[in-house]
Amino acid sequence: MSRAAQVDTIIVGGGVIGLSTAWNLARRGQRVLLLERFAPGHTRGASHGATRNMNNAYGEPFYLDLYDEALQAWQELEERSGERLLTLCGLVSHGDPDAIAGSYAALQARGAAAELLSAEEAASRWPGMRFEGTVLANRDAGRIHAATALEVFAAEARAFGADLRFGHRVTALSVVDGGVEVRATDPDGAELSFSASGAVVAAGAWSRELLTGLVELPPLTVTEEHPAHFQVRPTLVEPGGESWWPSFNHFATASTEPGRTNVYGMLTPGEGVKVGFHMAGDEVDPDARRFRASDLARDALRAYVAEWFPGLDPDTADEISCTYTSTADGRFVLDRVGPITVAAGFSGHGFKFAPAVGRVLADAVQGIAFTPEPFRLAAH
Known part of the structure; x- marks a missing residue:
């Protein structure tokens, strides 16, 4: 040695x-x-x-x-x-009203560039998405x-x-x-x-x-997560390309369908819009992963995109595999x-x-x- x-x-x-x-x-x-x-x-x-x-x-x-x-x-x-x-293209968050209110109050307290919109106002500004309840929009955010x-x-x-x-x-x-x-x-x-x-x-x-x-x-839990990229429908691609897509969070609420977690995503130029369930994967040994979501998980993500993203084609999923190592x-x-x-x-x-x-x-x-x-x- x-x-x-x-x-x-x-x-x-x-x-x-x-x-x-x-x-x-x-x-x-x-x-x-x-x-x-x-x-x-x-x-x-x-x-x-x-x-x-x-x-x-x-x-x-x-x-x-x-x-x-x-x-x-x-x-x-x-x-x-x-x-x-x-790329500070902005971030829009919707769903759980307590999460939205708490984030907005904390951001306002430090003078961050945040505003609240109605679901209708947000859908008008970002027609490729649907929104639930009050929407929090942050300008000093986006993607890395x-x-x-x-x-x-x-x-x-x-x-x-x-x-x-x-x-x-x-x-x-x-x-x-x-x-x-x-x-x-x-x-x-x-x-x-x-x-x-x-x-x-x-x-x-x-x-x-x-x-x-x-x-x-x-305790640390290792899970395998499977977000996917979805292609933007041609009618939603503006003359400037896809750059108008903000990053996003959809916080789960008490009325959310059983088993669904928070959802996140952002545009990945050249690959589509990335959409994923947060902390929803199966627990795994990091040295023995499948590198593939279950059919049930794939169907759930497709159904979510079909419901909440009129600007994306839900049948174009290009799946990703990564690990989360999570505390409680x-x-x-x-x-x-x-x-x-x-x-x-x-x-x-x-x-x-x-x-x-x-x-x-x-x-x-x-x-x-x-x-x-x-x-x-x-x-x-």
């Missing part, structure tokens, strides 16, 4: 959270080594795909604080990299160009000296005097050993496997235990917060600040 030179921090996991943390630490002058089991942009986890919702329909100030910080950081990354990372974001984080981290190694599977993590030791195999199967002052574990569905015996995590309340786990900093349980809504979460984790690694209280292990 070969041993590499010691670094300051080893990051386990090369999805958006791991890459953001690598960037945040490296630009502070830390010697950073990131180990990722799969290839860049792989489809085994939760960070792949072209788009994500830039969604600020939250009622909790701690999420909105992270959102505001992340929005500014995304925009700064755009300027630095010259790449387009955001997710695949580009991964590439930019990696490039920026490397520019500051981070060593990013893909195809390196971590097989063991242990706490030793002075920090941590990490064992891994490289793409050729050779065994390697690395030492560092600390480690950040941002391994998604594999978090519990790596942290058992080291950190007592709250949907809040992330961000905390430090000795030399190990944990980032887990992003529950299908963490991507947009990545630059801010990377800063939070970097602060924890360096002992600059505790993570926000709602995300600490004790809060779960």
Whole structure:
């Protein structure tokens, strides 16, 4: 087994959270080594795909604080990299009146660009959609160009000296005097050993496997989710193309059909409009997935699109497969235990917060600040 030179921090996991943390630490002058089991942009986890919702329909100030910080950081990354990372095409949310009222009040309190519309007003503005009840529209929201974001984080981290190694599977993590030791195999199967002052574990569905015996995590449920892209009907494609489609949330209500969860989505240019049930998939072993929704789930999504999206063809579903790693309340786990900093349980809504979460984790690694209280292990 070969041993590499010691670094300051080893990051386990090369999805958006791991890459953001690598960037945040490296630009502070830390010697950073990131180990990722799969290839860049792989489809085994939760960070792949072209788009994500830039969604600020939250009622909790701690999420909105992270959102505001992340929005500014995304925009700064755009300027630095010259790449387009955001399209602020707006976000419309409808359904559960309590969720709408809570989000609107929280957004108003911080002066966000939010307004309330009737269902009829919203349908007139966005004729490809149907709406339920009062509609919350946010202008400082939209979508993230997710695949580009991964590439930019990696490039920026490397520019500051981070060593990013893909195809390196971590097989063991242990706490030793002075920090941590990490064992891994490289793409050729050779065994390697690395030492560092600390480690950040941002391994998604594999978090519990790596942290058992080291950190007592709250219950984490790994599910396989299956949103799909649907094609826009030709009559709804305006001269400017599909760009008028906002991102969206449809919050389930007490009267919603049994078993249906919240729905989310956004336009993915060139692929159609992405529509998905939130946190509705079957629990899975991340190493033994089907990469296919059940016929029942496919039928349910098709029926939903047929009912709520007159501007989409429900028979054009192009299915996606991804994982959610979820806590019971949907809040992330961000905390430090000795030399190990944990980032887990992003529950299908963490991507947009990545630059801010990377800063939070970097602060924890360096002992600059505790993570926000709602995300600490004790809060779960």
